[in-house]
Amino acid sequence: MDFKTWRHVFKLDPVKEITDGHLERICRSGTDAILIGGSDDVTLDNVVYLMERLQRYALPVVLEVSTIDSVAPGFDYYFIPTVLNSDDPLWIKGLHHRAIREYGDILDWDELIPEGYCILNGDCKAAKLTGAKTDLTTNDVLAYARLAEHFFQLPIFYMEYSGIYGSIDLVRKVKEVLSETRLFYGGGIDSADKALAALDVADTIVVGNIIYENIEKAIETVEAVAETAD
Numbered sequence: 001m002d003f004k005t006w007r008h009v010f011k012l013d014p015v016k017e018i019t020d021g022h023l024e025r026i027c028r029s030g031t032d033a034i035l036i037g038g039s040d041d042v043t044l045d046n047v048v049y050l051m052e053r054l055q056r057y058a059l060p061v062v063l064e065v066s067t068i069d070s071v072a073p074g075f076d077y078y079f080i081p082t083v084l085n086s087d088d089p090l091w092i093k094g095l096h097h098r099a100i101r102e103y104g105d106i107l108d109w110d111e112l113i114p115e116g117y118c119i120l121n122g123d124c125k126a127a128k129l130t131g132a133k134t135d136l137t138t139n140d141v142l143a144y145a146r147l148a149e150h151f152f153q154l155p156i157f158y159m160e161y162s163g164i165y166g167s168i169d170l171v172r173k174v175k176e177v178l179s180e181t182r183l184f185y186g187g188g189i190d191s192a193d194k195a196l197a198a199l200d201v202a203d204t205i206v207v208g209n210i211i212y213e214n215i216e217k218a219i220e221t222v223e224a225v226a227e228t229a230d
C-alpha cells in the first residue's frame with residue numbers, strides 16, 4: 001500500500017458522474033490506486049458518496065484535499081497539495097495552517113502526504129484558483145523540484161498539466177534532479193502511448209479526464225503500464 005511503489009493512478013473527480021459499470025472497470029483495471037480530487041465544487045457529500053462506492057474494491061483510496069470542509073475520515077492516505085509556484089501564501093501554507101490549528105491534536109500524521117505541486121497549464125482551474133505562475137523556464141521548474149526535495153523534503157513533486165499533455169522533455173529533466181522525492185506527472189494522458197512516454201520519465205502517472213471522455217482509452221493507459229511490468 002506504499003504510495004512510493006505506485007506507477008499508475010486514476011484520479012476521480014467527485015463532481016463528475018460515473019456509472020457503476022465504469023467505476024468497476026476502473027477499479028478492476030490493475031491501477032495501483034484511486035485518487036479522489038478536484039479543484040472546484042468538491043463537497044463532503046460528493047466525496048463520501050464516491051468513497052462509499054469505492055469501498056467494495058480492494059485497492060488504496062486517497063483523498064487529495066482541496067478544501068478542509070470536504071475531508072471525510074476513512075481514507076488510506078490524505079494527499080495535501082502545496083502549490084510551490086503560487087505567490088499567494090494561502091495556497092502554499094495558509095489553508096494548511098488553518099487546518100492544523102483546528103485538527104492538529106487528532107491528526108494521524110502518517111496518513112498525511114504533502115505534495116509539492118508545480119502547475120504548468122495556465123488555463124486549468126487549479127492554476128486560476130491558486131494564481132499559479134505558469135510562464136516558467138526550465139530552470140524555474142528545476143528550482144521548484146530542488147526546493148521540494150532539498151528544502152521542504154516533500155515526498156512528492158507533482159508536475160500538473162491538468163487537461164493538456166505536457167513537455168515530456170521537461171519531466172525528464174526534473175526527474176534527473178530528484179532522488180528521494182517521487183515525481184508524479186498528470187495531464188492529458190489519453191492513450192497507451194502517452195501513458196508509456198510519461199511513465200518513462202516520471203515515477204507515477206495520474207490519469208483523470210479521459211475516464212469521463214472515453215473509458216476504453218482510459219483502461220488502455222493502465223493496460224500499457226501493466227505490460228511493461230511483465
Ligand SMILES: CC(C)=CCC/C(C)=C/CC/C(C)=C/CC/C(C)=C/CC/C(C)=C/CC/C(C)=C/CC/C(C)=C/COP(=O)(O)OP(=O)(O)O
Nearest residue numbers: 038039066067068071073081095096099103124125126162
Ligand atoms: C475528519 C478528519 C480526518 C479531519 C482532519 C482534516 C485533515 C485530514 C486535515 C489535513 C491537514 C491539512 C494540512 C489540510 C490542508 C487543507 C487544504 C485545504 C489545503 C489546500 C490545498 C490546495 C493548495 C488546493 C488548491 C487546488 C489544488 C492544487 C487541488 C489539487 C487537485 C487538482 C489540481 C485537481 C484537478 O482539478 P480539476 O477539477 O480536474 O481541474 P481542471 O479542470 O483544471 O482539470
Ligand SMILES: O=P(O)(O)OC[C@@H](O)CO
Nearest residue numbers: 162163186187188208209
Ligand atoms: O485530467 P488529466 O488531464 O488527465 O490530469 C490528471 C491530473 O493531473 C489532474 O489533476
Ligand SMILES: [Mg+2]
Nearest residue numbers: 162163208209
Ligand atoms: Mg481535471
